[in-house]
Every structure is written in C-alpha cells, then in structure tokens.
Amino acid sequence: xxxxxxxxxxxxxxxxxxxxxxxxxxxxxxxxxxxxxxxxxxxxxxxxxxxxxxxxxxxxxxxxxxxxxxxxxxxxxxxxxxxxxxxxxxxxxxxxxxxxxxxxxxxxxxxxxxxxxxxxxxxxxxxxxxxxxxxxxxxxxxxxxxxxxxxxxxxxxxxxxxxxxxxxxxxxxxxxxxxxxxxxxxxxxxxxxxxxxxxxxxxxxxxxxxxxxxxxxxxxxxxxxxxxxxxxxxxxxxxxxxxxxxxxxxxxxxxxxxxxxxxxxxxxxxxxxxxxxxxxxxxxxxxxxxxxxxxxxxxxxxxxxxxxxxxxxxxxxxxxxxxxxxxxxxxxxxxxxxxxxxxxxxxxxxxxxxxxxxxxxxxxxxxxxxxxxxxxxxxxxxxxxxxxxxxxxxxxxxxxxxxxxxxxxxxxxxxxxxxxxxxxxxxxxxxxxxxx
Numbered sequence: 285x286x287x288x289x290x291x292x293x294x295x296x297x298x299x300x301x302x303x304x305x306x307x308x309x310x311x312x313x314x315x316x317x318x319x320x321x322x323x324x325x326x327x328x329x330x331x332x333x334x335x336x337x338x339x340x341x342x343x344x345x346x347x348x349x350x351x352x353x354x355x356x357x358x359x360x361x362x363x364x365x366x367x368x369x370x371x372x373x374x375x376x377x378x379x380x381x382x383x384x385x386x387x388x389x390x391x392x393x394x395x396x397x398x399x400x401x402x403x404x405x406x407x408x409x410x411x412x413x414x415x416x417x418x419x420x421x422x423x424x425x426x427x428x429x430x431x432x433x434x435x436x437x438x439x440x441x442x443x444x445x446x447x448x449x450x451x452x453x454x455x456x457x458x459x460x461x462x463x464x465x466x467x468x469x470x471x472x473x474x475x476x477x478x479x480x481x482x483x484x485x486x487x488x489x490x491x492x493x494x495x496x497x498x499x500x501x502x503x504x505x506x507x508x509x510x511x512x513x514x515x516x517x518x519x520x521x522x523x524x525x526x527x528x529x530x531x532x533x534x535x536x537x538x539x540x541x542x543x544x545x546x547x548x549x550x551x552x553x554x555x556x557x558x559x560x561x562x563x564x565x566x567x568x569x570x571x572x573x574x575x576x577x578x579x580x581x582x583x584x585x586x587x588x589x590x591x592x593x594x595x596x597x598x599x600x601x602x603x604x605x606x607x608x609x610x611x612x613x614x615x616x617x618x619x620x621x622x623x624x625x626x627x628x629x630x631x632x633x634x635x636x637x638x639x640x641x642x643x644x645x646x647x648x649x650x651x652x653x654x655x656x657x658x659x660x661x662x663x664x665x666x667x668x669x670x671x672x673x674x675x676x677x678x679x680x681x682x683x684x685x686x687x688x689x690x691x692x693x694x695x696x697x698x699x700x701x702x703x704x705x706x707x708x709x710x711x712x713x714x715x716x717x718x719x720x
Contacts, residue, residue, distance in 0.1 A: 348411050351382035352403045361390045363452045368459030381406045384414045386429050391453045395477045408484025421525030428524050432496045435523045435572050436579045442503035453477040462491040464498040490526035501579050509585045511545025519563030527627045532557035537632045540653040547650030565609040607676050610653050610706045620684045643718045650712040656705050660697025667692040670715035677705040
C-alpha cells in the first residue's frame with residue numbers, strides 16, 4: 285500500500301493487505317466479492333473478458349497503440365474500494381478502457397464521466413506500463429510490468445483473470461495513492477486517479493511499479509514482514525528508473541533514529557524513505573539474482589534476507605549489510621563505492637560531534653540510526669558498546685575506510701578527511717560511544 289505522506293487508519297492493511305475482517309497476511313478474499321475471477325467473458329458484466337489479442341491492428345497514437353479499440357473497451361466492471369473518509373469498503377462501478385498484452389485498465393465511471401481520466405491518459409499509462417520506461421531503468425525498451433517480472437519473478441504463480449494484471453483507476457477519498465486490493469475476489473491494483481494525475485506521469489507509473497511488485501511477491505510469500513515487502517517494492521521503483529519519493533527520503537534522512545519498519549510497525553507508520561534506501565541498496569548490490577532470491581524466499585525478516593544472500597553466493601549477513609547501507613547513506617559517495625547510483629541522498633541529520641577524549645550515550649529505535657561526526661585530525665580510537673548494538677566508523681577522503689567500532693577500532697583522519705560513527709540495533713537499545 286502506498287499512502288499519501290500522512291498516517292492512515294490501521295484498518296487499511298496496506299498494499300495487498302486484506303479485508304479488515306480477513307487474514308491480513310493473504311491476498312485472497314473473504315466475504316463480499318465483485319464477480320468472476322476466472323477470466324471468462326460472456327454475459328456476466330463483472331467478469332473480465334479474455335482475448336488473444338490486445339489492441340486493434342493498425343490502431344496507433346504516434347506509432348504507439350491506441351487502446352480505445354481494445355477488445356474489452358466499454359465492458360462494465362465493478363471493484364471494492366477502501367474509502368479514506370468513511371473507512372469502509374464500498375463498491376465502485378468502472379469500465380474497461382484498455383487491454384494490452386499483460387494488462388487490463390478499468391476506470392471508475394465517475395472519473396471518466398467528469399474528465400479526470402480520459403483515453404489519452406489511459407493510452408499513455410499503458411505505453412509506459414507495458415512498452416517502455418526511463419533510460420535509467422533496468423531495460424528502457426520494456427514497460428514497468430515487464431521489468432518487474434524480469435527483476436523479481438514472473439506473474440505466473442498469481443491467479444489473474446486472463447493471466448493479466450487488472451488495474452483499476454479509482455478515487456479512494458484520501459485512502460492512499462495506490463494499493464494491491466487483497467479484499468477483492470482476485471488481486472487487483474488500485475491507483476487513485478485523483479492523486480496520481482496525470483495517469484501517465486512519473487508518479488503514477490512509479491506507484492504502479494511498487495504495487496506490481498506486491499502482486500508478484502504476495503503470490504510467492506504472502507506472510508513476509510511488512511518492511512521487507514515494502515522495501516523491495518521501493519526497489520521496483522528504482523529498477524524502473526523512477527525517483528519520486530524525495531519527500532519520504534528527506535523525512536528519513538532528517539530523522540534517521542526512528543522505527544521505520546524492522547520493529548514491527550504497521551503500514552500507516554512505515555517510512556518509505558528508509559524503505560527506498562534499503563531496497564535500493566540491496567538492488568544495487570545484488571542486482572536481479574538477489575531481488576529474485578528475496579522475492580521467492582519463504583523465510584521472513586532478517587533470517588530470510590540472510591538465506592537469500594547466501595543463495596546468491598554473498599557471504600555477508602543482512603544485518604552487517606544494513607550497517608553498510610548506513611555508511612552509504614551518510615557518505616553519499618557512489619564514486620568511492622559507498623553511496624547510491626540511483627539518487628543523491630543529501631546531508632543526514634547527526635546527533636553531534638565527538639573528538640578525542642569525548643563520549644556520548646543514547647538509545648536507538650529498532651532499525652534506527654544515530655550518527656555522530658568525528659572531529660580530527662589525528663588518530664582516533666572509537667569504541668561502541670551496548671547490548672544488541674551494531675556500528676560503523678568511517679573516514680571519507682580520497683577513499684573511504686570503514687571499520688567496526690563494536691569492541692574498538694581506529695581511524696586516522698587527515699586534515700581534509702571527514703569522519704563519522706553510526707550506531708543501530710535490530711531491536712533497539714542503549715549505547716555508549718567513547719573516542720580516544
């Protein structure tokens with residue numbers, strides 16, 4: 285689920301969550317349904333027609349398909365939408381406005397009738413969802429859904445009408461910019477056409493990449509922990525060449541000591557900036573092999589990440605890798621091997637400065653990060669102590685040197701070098717830092 289940059293009611297169980305009265309770990313429906321999920325066409329207005337083609341032959345817009353003459357065009361549909369004002373699940377009438385090789389797009393009749401979404405916007409969305417992505421994507425010659433499948437795994441395990449993704453463009457009344465509908469009788473992507481306007485813009489396609497990852501992942505590992513599922517969905521945005529979560533990134537870098545997910549927060553309080561950093565860091569380190577391994581791995585949380593790393597031949601553990609991500613976030617120097625190729629992080633908030641003969645103590649939230657600047661020049665011995673505490677000390681100059689200060693480590697800071705120490709803890713806890 286991708287909420288707006290506000291806290292949502294806990295009843296909304298997130299991307300691919302479930303009916304509030306159903307098992308929150310599955311994408312299957314429980315209770316009210318909207319119609320057939322078999323994909324057979326016919327007289328049932330709620331069934332999605334399955335056809336062998338996608339768009340009419342020779343029908344183009346500037347050399348690209350015009351989906352206005354799709355086989356399903358004009359056929360009525362219905363879905364169940366979470367209303368952000370009433371916090372109820374309500375039926376919404378929609379109509380199919382596009383059918384591609386991999387996708388159906390249904391637009392809520394209200395949004396179509398009032399002109400919020402038109403055929404040009406639907407066409408533009410389909411072109412980018414199926415045919416091409418930005419030059420910075422994993423494959424600019426493929427659309428979002430094709431890239432998601434290539435990086436994370438195919439849609440084959442998902443039970444989809446006609447074997448295609450059903451995208452419903454709806455108005456959630458502030459319930460969120462997009463989510464995977466787990467209370468519907470088959471998995472559907474819901475995109476809020478009032479928030480994600482224009483529908484063929486970067487925001488809408490970035491969110492569609494995020495939600496499509498959930499569709500792939502939930503079919504394989506329905507009970508994964510939220511922070512893993514959401515972080516990899518953020519990586520899907522990066523893999524498709526989109527960087528649209530700058531506000532979320534700023535939210536985390538300016539307050540990095542927060543339980544952004546690993547402590548068990550719900551969808552309404554997950555920090556998508558932290559998830560973007562973590563998911564992108566994993567993607568840029570391990571590429572497609574690691575992304576597919578994590579997505580398919582039935583184990584959950586830190587342990588599942590460890591297993592996926594091992595499966596790709598990486599001998600580092602996930603917790604150590606997370607601490608290394610903290611170094612990349614603070615150093616922000618991809619040219620020196622510690623940063624992010626996909627975006628610039630910006631300056632990360634610090635707790636203070638520490639020089640020789642000084643000490644500091646504090647606490648961190650689960651998965652939170654406290655960062656201090658080390659004041660040189662000279663040889664500094666840095667020691668971090670605390671139950672369950674992990675840390676990194678590092679020097680940034682012509683190169684970057686990283687050491688583990690838990691148990692003690694030394695750094696030589698030249699006059700032009702910058703030095704830092706960061707601490708974190710999987711379950712949160714108290715720490716002490718001493719510098720000599």
